[in-house]
Amino acid sequence: MASGASKSAAFMLLILNMGLYFLMIVIGSWAINHGIERSRETAATGINICRLNFPCMKIYIYFPMGNLATRFFIILSLLAGVVGFTCSITGLNNVFLWNAPNLHAAYASALASLSLTLLALGFACKEINIGWTDSALVYMFILLFPSYYKQWTGYL
Numbered sequence: 001m002a003s004g005a006s007k008s009a010a011f012m013l014l015i016l017n018m019g020l021y022f023l024m025i026v027i028g029s030w031a032i033n034h035g036i037e038r039s040r041e042t043a044a045t046g047i048n049i050c051r052l053n054f055p056c057m058k059i060y061i062y063f064p065m066g067n068l069a070t071r072f073f074i075i076l077s078l079l080a081g082v083v084g085f086t087c088s089i090t091g092l093n094n095v096f097l098w099n100a101p102n103l104h105a106a107y108a109s110a111l112a113s114l115s116l117t118l119l120a121l122g123f124a125c126k127e128i129n130i131g132w133t134d135s136a137l138v139y140m141f142i143l144l145f146p147s148y149y150k151q152w153t154g155y156l
Contacts, residue, residue: 010095018088020143021081027140028078035063035074067130073123077140080116087113 063070087109094106124141 007095007098011092014088014091014095018085018092021084021088024077024081024140024143025085027143028074028081031063031065031074031140032078034065035071038063067127069123069127069130073120073127074140076116076123077120080113080120083116084113 063074066073087106090109091106094102128141
């Protein structure tokens with residue numbers, strides 16, 4: 001009886017987690033697409049990005065929104081979203097099977113997803129600390145914090 005209740009709770013939390021990570025993927029891919037298109041416009045007009053007080057880094061995508069931590073935050077949150085979404089899908093499979101080896105595999109994949117989410121969360125905190133963020137990125141912050149809290153505590 002208790003196993004059925006914990007299965008249904010795990011199933012609902014995984015569906016919620018999958019939805020949050022899907023929204024992170026959508027917003028992150030929009031931001032990267034916007035940055036790539038803006039980089040192309042900037043290169044076409046001949047504006048030197050390095051003269052605009054931006055350090056010349058190995059990531060050549062110019063993000064017109066946010067600050068210098070934005071590029072790292074967007075890329076890492078997109079990576080954390082993809083890994084978290086796939087871990088949620090494998091977690092659903094593990095809920096349906098519900099035996100000890102599958103639960104250990106689900107724990108290991110959730111730990112990898114948690115570490116990437118923490119790394120993206122660190123860059124989100126750095127971007128908030130520096131200041132001047134776009135409103136679309138604020139939604140990504142809002143999505144990143146509940147997915148971290150849900151993975152860490154198991155509750156929402």
